Amino acid sequence: MKRVPATSGRITLTADRQEIDTRFLGFTVSPHEECAVEEAVRLVEAHGGTSAVLTLGPEAAVEQLQDAMALGIERAVHLVTDGREWDPVATAEAIVEAVRAQEAAAGPFDLLLFGNEAADSGDYQVGIRVARALDRPCVTGVKGIELQDDAVEARREGPGGWEVFRIALPAVLTLKEGINLPRYPSIPGRLRAKKKPVERTVPEWRSGGLEKVRLKLPSERESEVEVLGTGAEAAPRVVEILKALGLVRA
Amino acid sequence: MILGLVEHDRGRPNDLSFQMLAFGRRLAAGRGEPLEAVLIGTEAEPIAGALGAHGVSKVHLIRHDELTDYAPEAWAEAIVQLIASTGATVVMAAGSDRGNEVMAHVAARTEMPMASNCVAADPGDPFQVTRQRWGGTLLEEAVLRAPVTLITVAPHAVQADSSPATPTEVAVAPFDPNLSEQEFRVRVTDRVEKPAGQTSLSEARVVVGGGRGVGSAAGFGALEQAVGRHRGVLPRRNQRGVAYPRRSDRPDRRAHRSGSVHRLRDQRRHPAHRGVQGSETHPGGQHRSRGAHPG
Structure with missing residues (x-):
């Protein structure tokens, strides 16, 4: 999972346009990844086993790891960075190294869960790169999981309905x-989380070939707000708009 | 040569691919190179003839007995082999779920970087892109350093253009990749089709929201009437009358959900309560959607 600024509405950039100005922002976990943590907890509750959470991020990202452990994740792995941004190639490489080290020490993971894309960078590729490096099948955009004996059935939204993939573990x-x-952590859960182990590793920063030059805000779209009226007197104008949208035929 | 993946589902093209071709056409003009397309599976062959109007000069038709339904690794491996065969310098796909997925597999297999959801490209040396971040509420200018440039094009970054001044003839070149069983380990094994007449949020052309302003679950009556009259779809609700709990109602750090919501692209009628996940409640979703009208 990834620690990201909790942006609300308008985003402000730093003077060098390299980062979001987070001086007045809190931090959270990318929403897809928050759901991945919840799903890991649910799978362990339903099928047994253990779970671990991993993040690549600055020292402060331990807060998000503890949040995850407060929900029921047993242990955490923190790939500590100096705050510089890692591109998806480098991120995947660091995660692969960490997974290999974890599996060498504690046995193989049955499932590696990722968010579909990070909220901030929206790269859509880290999970796939990790799967490729570890030679494991990968299904993306998953919105339903059913564990079977040596396989997992994953569902996702596709054209016209749900697509079902059955892949081996x-x-x-x-x-x-x-x-x-996702559930909220309980107070006892938060207290227990502080006692759970966080394994730290410091990977060396590298570039994967996608180099950020600068960030910029998209140009504002011109918009106009029209007050249609109040109560029943607004109805004729509402109907006009619905006709214009093709929702109502004349 | 610039190569664009024209995505399809069992022979039906994804409209976002035509936007990608419009993007690729400008890029091809800038580089002085031809724009070619790749279609995967013989089921897609009927699409080929229509691509000339989108500026495509040649279509590479990937053929394989097992390519009967979507299989992301097989699609990617076929493209990787096609790149090697044709010497494509830029390979692109739509920034759809499948487009991003297949291109990420291509990038992983070739060990090259990929820029997702681009809205602009400058095909100089190095190749520069402007891409969406935070669901489109922020843009990143970046350079891609790789032998082959791999990008996906953000939905609605450009409009599809199917009316060229000089329509081009399309040559169809079959390509038979060497695909192993391993490449088909991930494939669609089953489908659960939507009941006839239903429209999903991602397909809805218009979304009508009814927020807390309606007062209570009973207050959604007007929306429900509209659904009945206009053959719309009402999402699943909980006891509070909310389709899914509105995440931003949560009194904590999750005050605003971040950039994952961008599925409101081609809305049809979809009256929805404000609070549907991945819809109009998030700035990113609003930014990238067209015609969303939160209530």
């Missing part, structure tokens, strides 16, 4: 928000 799934409704 171990596997990689990238999840989309909406697969579940």
Whole structure:
């Protein structure tokens, strides 16, 4: 999972236009990844086993790891960065190294869950790159999981309905928000989380070939607000608009 | 040569691919290179003839007995082999779920970077892109350093253009990739079709929201009437009358959900309560959607 600024409405950039100005912002977890954490907890509750959470981020990202452990994740792995942004190639490489080290020490993971895309960078590729490097099947955009003996059935929205994929374990799934409704951590959960282990590693920053030059805000779209009226007197204008939208035929 | 993946589902093209071709056409003109397209599976062959109007000079038709339905790794491996065969310098797809997925697989297999959801490109050296972040509420200017440029085009970054001054003839070149069983380990194994007449939020052309202003679950009556009259769809609700709990009602750090919501692209009629996940409640969703009218 990834620690991201909790933006609300208008985004402000730093003077060098390299980052979002977070001086007055809190931080949270990318929503798809928040759902992935919740799904991991639910899978363990339903089928047994254990779960771990991993993030690549600055020292402060331990807060998000503890949030995840407060929900029921047993342990955490923190790939500590100096705050510089990592591109998706480099991020995937660091995660692969960490997964290999974890599996060498504690045995293989049955499932690696990712968010479908990070809220901030929207790269859509880290989970797939990890799956490729580890030679595991990967289904993206998952909104439903059913574990079977040595396989997992993953559902996602597709053209005209749901697409169903049945793949062998171990596997990689990238999840989309909406697969579940993440729970809130309890106070005892938060207290327990502080005692759970966070394993730290400091990977070396690298570039993967996609180099950010600068950030910029999109040009404002001109918009106009028209007050249609109040109560019943607004109805004729509403009907006009519905006709214009093709919702109502004359 | 610039190569665009024209995405389809069992022979039905995705309209976002035509937008991608319009983007590719400008890029091709800027580089002085031809725009060619790739169609995967013989089921897609009927699409080929229509691509000339979108500026495509040649269509590479991927053929394989097992390519009967969507299989992301097989699609990607076929494209990787086609790149090697044709020497494509830029490969692109629509920034759809499948487009991003297939291109990410191509990038992983070729160990090259990929820029997703681009809204502009400058085909110089190095290749520069402007791409969406935070669901489109922020843009990033970036450079891609790779032997082959891999990008996806953000939905609605450009309009599809199917009326060229000089329509081009389309040559169809079959391509038979060497695909192993491994490439088909991920494939659509089953489908649950939507009941006839239903429209999903992602397909809705118009979304009508009714927020807390309606007062209570009973206050949604007007919306429900509209659904009945106009053959719309009402999402699943909970006891509070909310389609899904509005995430931003939560009194904590999750005050605004972040950039994952961008599915309101081609709305049809879809009266929805404000609070539907991935819809009009999020700035990113609003920014990238057209014609969303939160109530």
